[in-house]
Amino acid sequence: MECGPAGLYYSTIYAYNRKYMGEQTPSSIEDFFDLDKFPGRRGMRRVPFANLEFALIADGVPIDEVYATLDTADGIDRAFAKLDTIKDDVVWWEAGAQPPQMLADGEVLMSTAYNGRIFNAQILEAQPFVIVWDGQLLSLGGPLAIVAGTPRIEAALAFVRFANRPQSLANISKYISYSPTRLSAETLVGTHLETGIDMHPHMPASAENMRRALKSDWRWWSEHRDELNERFSAWLAR
Amino acid sequence: MPHARLVSLALVLPLFAFVGVTFVAPLASLLSKSAYETRIHDVIPETMDVLAAWDGQDLPPEAAFAAIAKELPSARANRTLLRLSGAANRLQSGMRSLITRTAQRVPRTEFAGTWRETLAEIDEDWADVQTWIIIESAAAKFTLRHYLQALDLEAQPDGSIKARPQQERVYMPLLWRTLLVSLSVTLLCFLIGYPIAMLIADAPPRRRNLLLLLVLIPFWTSLLVRTTAWIVLLQRQGVINDFLVTLGFLRDDTRLEMIYNMTGTFVAMTHVLLPFMVLPLYSVMRSIPQNQLRASASLGATPIQGFVRVYFPQTLPGIGAGALLVFILAIGYYITPALVGGSSGQLIANMIAYHVQTSLNWGLAAALSSILLVAVIVLYLLFNRLVGIDRMRLG
Amino acid sequence: MRLRRLGQFGFNAYCALAFFFLVAPILVIIPLSFNAEPYFTFTQGMLRFDADAYSLRWYETLAEDGQWLNALVNSLIIGTAATALATLLGTLAALGLASPAMPGRALIMSILISPMITPVIIIAVGMFFFYSSIGLAQSHLGLILAHTALGAPFVVITVTATLAGFDPTLMRAAASLGAGPVRSFLRVQLPLISPGVFSGGLFAFAASFDEVVVVLFMGGIEQRTIPRQMWAGIREQISPTLLAVAVFLIVFSVLTLLLVEWLRRRSSSAALAKSIS
Numbered sequence: 072m073e074c075g076p077a078g079l080y081y082s083t084i085y086a087y088n089r090k091y092m093g094e095q096t097p098s099s100i101e102d103f104f105d106l107d108k109f110p111g112r113r114g115m116r117r118v119p120f121a122n123l124e125f126a127l128i129a130d131g132v133p134i135d136e137v138y139a140t141l142d143t144a145d146g147i148d149r150a151f152a153k154l155d156t157i158k159d160d161v162v163w164w165e166a167g168a169q170p171p172q173m174l175a176d177g178e179v180l181m182s183t184a185y186n187g188r189i190f191n192a193q194i195l196e197a198q199p200f201v202i203v204w205d206g207q208l209l210s211l212g213g214p215l216a217i218v219a220g221t222p223r224i225e226a227a228l229a230f231v232r233f234a235n236r237p238q239s240l241a242n243i244s245k246y247i248s249y250s251p252t253r254l255s256a257e258t259l260v261g262t263h264l265e266t267g268i269d270m271h272p273h274m275p276a277s278a279e280n281m282r283r284a285l286k287s288d289w290r291w292w293s294e295h296r297d298e299l300n301e302r303f304s305a306w307l308a309r
Numbered sequence: 310m311p312h313a314r315l316v317s318l319a320l321v322l323p324l325f326a327f328v329g330v331t332f333v334a335p336l337a338s339l340l341s342k343s344a345y346e347t348r349i350h351d352v353i354p355e356t357m358d359v360l361a362a363w364d365g366q367d368l369p370p371e372a373a374f375a376a377i378a379k380e381l382p383s384a385r386a387n388r389t390l391l392r393l394s395g396a397a398n399r400l401q402s403g404m405r406s407l408i409t410r411t412a413q414r415v416p417r418t419e420f421a422g423t424w425r426e427t428l429a430e431i432d433e434d435w436a437d438v439q440t441w442i443i444i445e446s447a448a449a450k451f452t453l454r455h456y457l458q459a460l461d462l463e464a465q466p467d468g469s470i471k472a473r474p475q476q477e478r479v480y481m482p483l484l485w486r487t488l489l490v491s492l493s494v495t496l497l498c499f500l501i502g503y504p505i506a507m508l509i510a511d512a513p514p515r516r517r518n519l520l521l522l523l524v525l526i527p528f529w530t531s532l533l534v535r536t537t538a539w540i541v542l543l544q545r546q547g548v549i550n551d552f553l554v555t556l557g558f559l560r561d562d563t564r565l566e567m568i569y570n571m572t573g574t575f576v577a578m579t580h581v582l583l584p585f586m587v588l589p590l591y592s593v594m595r596s597i598p599q600n601q602l603r604a605s606a607s608l609g610a611t612p613i614q615g616f617v618r619v620y621f622p623q624t625l626p627g628i629g630a631g632a633l634l635v636f637i638l639a640i641g642y643y644i645t646p647a648l649v650g651g652s653s654g655q656l657i658a659n660m661i662a663y664h665v666q667t668s669l670n671w672g673l674a675a676a677l678s679s680i681l682l683v684a685v686i687v688l689y690l691l692f693n694r695l696v697g698i699d700r701m702r703l704g
Numbered sequence: 705m706r707l708r709r710l711g712q713f714g715f716n717a718y719c720a721l722a723f724f725f726l727v728a729p730i731l732v733i734i735p736l737s738f739n740a741e742p743y744f745t746f747t748q749g750m751l752r753f754d755a756d757a758y759s760l761r762w763y764e765t766l767a768e769d770g771q772w773l774n775a776l777v778n779s780l781i782i783g784t785a786a787t788a789l790a791t792l793l794g795t796l797a798a799l800g801l802a803s804p805a806m807p808g809r810a811l812i813m814s815i816l817i818s819p820m821i822t823p824v825i826i827i828a829v830g831m832f833f834f835y836s837s838i839g840l841a842q843s844h845l846g847l848i849l850a851h852t853a854l855g856a857p858f859v860v861i862t863v864t865a866t867l868a869g870f871d872p873t874l875m876r877a878a879a880s881l882g883a884g885p886v887r888s889f890l891r892v893q894l895p896l897i898s899p900g901v902f903s904g905g906l907f908a909f910a911a912s913f914d915e916v917v918v919v920l921f922m923g924g925i926e927q928r929t930i931p932r933q934m935w936a937g938i939r940e941q942i943s944p945t946l947l948a949v950a951v952f953l954i955v956f957s958v959l960t961l962l963l964v965e966w967l968r969r970r971s972s973s974a975a976l977a978k979s980i981s
Contacts, residue, residue: 112566117652161652162569162651163569163651163652165939166939166940168939168940169939169940172940176544176545176546177545177546178544178545178546178569219388290406293405293406294398294402294403294405294406295402297395297398297399297402297668297670298399298402300668301477301479302477304479304660304663305476305477305478305479306476307652308479308482308483308486309476309482311805313803313804313805314803314805314806314807316800316803316805316885317799317800317801317803317805317806318800318806318807319800320796320797320799320800320803321796321797321800321801321806321812321816322800323793323796323797324793324794324796324797324816324856324860325797325812325815325816327793327852327853327856328815328816328818328819328853328856331831331849331850331852331853332818332819332827332831332853333815334834335827335830335831335833335834335835336822336826336827336830338830338833338834338837339826339829339830339833339834342833501722501725502722504715504718504719504722505719505722505723508715508716508719520723522961523723523726523727524726525961525965526727526730526957526958526961527726527727527730529910529957529958529960529961530730530953530954530957531913531914531931531934531950531953531954531957532914532916532931533914533916533931533934533935533938533950533953534730534733534934534950534953534954535729535730536938537733537934537938537946537947537950538729538730538732538733538950539729540744540938541732541733541736541744541745541947542729542732544744546743546744546745547744547745548732548736548744548745548746551745551746580725580726580729583725583726584726612708612711637821637823638823640823641822641823641824641825641826642823642825643824643825643917644916644917644935648935648938648939658823658825661825661826661829662825662829662921665829665832665921666921671833674829675829675833678825678826678829678830681823681825681826682822682823682826685821685822685823685826689814689818689821692821693810693814
């Protein structure tokens with residue numbers, strides 16, 4: 072892929088369930104990796120993406136140097152070494168619906184998750200979940216693709232144009248807390264359709280939630296995904 | 310040919326042809342995909358023709374540069390470029406962007422006299438022999454690299470083949486784990502299944518039918534239902550943990566982790582496969598006359614002697630059938646480990662699925678499947694020799 | 705003697721535990737599907753047999769959910785078509801294999817039965833590659849063909865077993881009374897082996913109805929079957945609705961099982977009657 076229209080910004084964050092958390096609550100990405108301070112199982116997605124970034128930030132790499140660090144063999148070793156420190160306590164998830172489920176069941180104490188899934192559990196199911204925005208990984212999501220050779224290319228292109236109008240992009244936030252990808256759509260974000268709550272505090276790209284955030288580098292990942300997936304599998308199997 | 314023979318052949322033919330087309334052909338295509346693939350080659354056919362005569366020592370001739378400079382942009386235009394760039398990137402990170410960028414820039418770059426200089430201007434990697442070796446290897450029609458990878462081997466620059474460093478091995482450890490788990494599950498099924506098969510075979514007819522039903526109900530119940538049942542039982546807030554907490558054996562924070570790890574895979578697999586052990590054992594045991602044991606007792610043998618010397622040897626065919634059936638099913642198990650195995654409870658089948666569905670490395674998936682298939686065929690022949698496939702009974 | 709009784713007691717206790725291990729997990733699901741709360745564990749109320757702790761809400765959710773109904777329709781279409789095809793082809797093949805004139809019997813039998821012994825993951829991956837290349841992936845037809853191949857071995861095995869008890873002189877008798885081969889098959893042989901044919905068909909249907917791996921690889925969104933829908937449910941969100949589905953499937957499997965047992969008895973009593981006459 073060279074370029075394409077992305078429908079939204081989503082964030083990989085970590086969250087916990089207040090019901091199973093003690094007096095002390097985690098507030099930084101460092102806390103996620105701190106088993107002494109917060110003993111308990113962690114949920115993480117079974118891919119290297121996001122986990123390597125989180126590991127480096129928690130290990131003290133400045134946010135704007137994360138991908139430069141990952142570009143070196145030492146940087147990748149460092150990320151895996153950090154993951155090693157919690158590996159035995161990690162429950163790996165694959166589908167986005169699993170983290171809210173595992174948090175609700177107390178299967179894990181904290182879990183990385185897509186922010187929209189946690190939002191849904193908080194708002195629609197009244198789960199006492201808390202999102203920790205510190206160290207969040209903001210990523211482009213919902214790209215549109217057209218099947219090569221389709222006879223209805225005109226209609227498909229018309230839909231892409233429609234879906235990328237500022238109002239269309241902003242409308243997503245009536246249903247789930249994902250940010251629009253165009254600046255012109257930012258001001259159109261309002262309230263949640265079903266419950267009427269203000270969506271601004273929940274948006275991943277809001278200034279408040281972006282205070283310590285990393286924007287994921289999809290170019291870097293498209294180069295290194297194969298290699299790192301393999302290394303990750305080998306690491307998991309050990 | 311005699312008439313009866315013709316008739317019987319004609320009766321068998323439809324299913325034989327059907328199985329050939331719908332089942333054997335897919336397996337054959339799987340085997341061929343593990344070593345032979347033209348989809349990538351066809352993205353740059355002319356370049357590959359030129360490279361066929363290349364020795365791989367120095368940079369390829371100008372004709373190769375000219376051919377790839379022509380073929381990359383046209384592959385980009387007809388959307389086949391990803392096949393090549395994806396396969397090359399798997400061999401070395403960075404190839405994807407090199408190929409994509411080159412395909413984009415060739416038409417926009419001023420021609421520098423030779424294609425070799427033009428491409429080197431776009432990216433100096435084109436002046437590196439290694440780049441060409443990767444291109445040739447990624448687009449080769451016939452390749453054994455998927456098998457090398459599946460066996461955790463790698464080709465050295467000098468052409469020799471060596472095992473990969475310990476920490477980079479993925480597939481062999483998984484294969485061993487799969488074998489180990491399958492063997493353990495088979496043993497477990499035997500230890501649980503043998504006594505109950507004996508009990509059923511010895512029971513009076515009425516009770517025998519009832520007990521048999523207790524084996525047949527799980528046998529017939531959907532695999533997914535049984536897996537769901539184990540999730541409900543084993544999870545942290547599940548029935549067993551709740552029960553132990555209520556009884557005071559556990560505290561809320563010391564609940565047992567029995568699922569999403571190897572324990573989950575083990576328990577659920579044993580449960581699912583147990584009937585496949587019990588049923589063949591039972592059908593063999595039923596054919597053993599009970600008065601044999603009485604006869605051995607009357608000749609002075611203790612019950613244990615009677616069991617070891619008289620009864621047990623006669624049940625060996627049943628043990629063979631049950632064990633091989635369970636083992637073959639276990640070795641290719643996918644659903645249960647995927648749902649309750651977490652990351653430590655994954656087996657080789659899950660890795661195959663991963664390469665088909667997620668990483669899209671189909672050549673590797675095909676190579677792994679072929680290795681598994683060969684293992685199963687060997688077991689199948691063994692099974693046929695020991696037990697005879699036409700003696701197989703259902704329930 | 706006392707030692708022996710102790711041994712007997714230990715053996716029985718061990719077996720009781722093993723039977724408990726086999727059946728209890730399946731039974732546990734049934735009451736939990738009536739849980740009034742969205743949990744997978746028995747609430748205090750349930751243990752006290754409080755009527756309020758039980759409800760049909762998950763069954764209601766199920767009835768309102770169009771996806772499950774859709775999945776049921778898909779399962780029935782694919783299962784019925786595959787069963788019909790597998791029964792027809794499998795019965796014919798078994799008749800051919802039963803003939804003493806059949807050459808290479810053991811080899812042909814092994815090939816026909818191989819789909820049952822091959823790990824389903826390999827079948828699924830191979831079929832996915834092959835059927836995609838001929839444009840049959842993500843279609844009902846593709847799945848029907850796949851499930852037919854998976855189900856036919858069951859028919860071959862059960863019909864072969866029934867034919868082993870069939871007396872070939874009956875066919876000769878029919879022929880001597882002037883019946884053609886087709887007529888004597890339909891009037892004499894088929895009625896006698898029909899329980900075997902029918903139970904083979906049931907096996908084939910059950911195999912298709914419970915099959916998920918091939919569907920997972922080859923089926924598209926239009927081919928979601930019940931097991932495929934359950935798979936999605938287990939992976940993404942285990943709600944007690946899933947337990948309600950599971951209860952239906954348990955009932956279904958017990959009914960099929962009883963039917964198969966009944967057929968087996970009928971076929972063996974038919975064989976018995978024949979041997980007496």
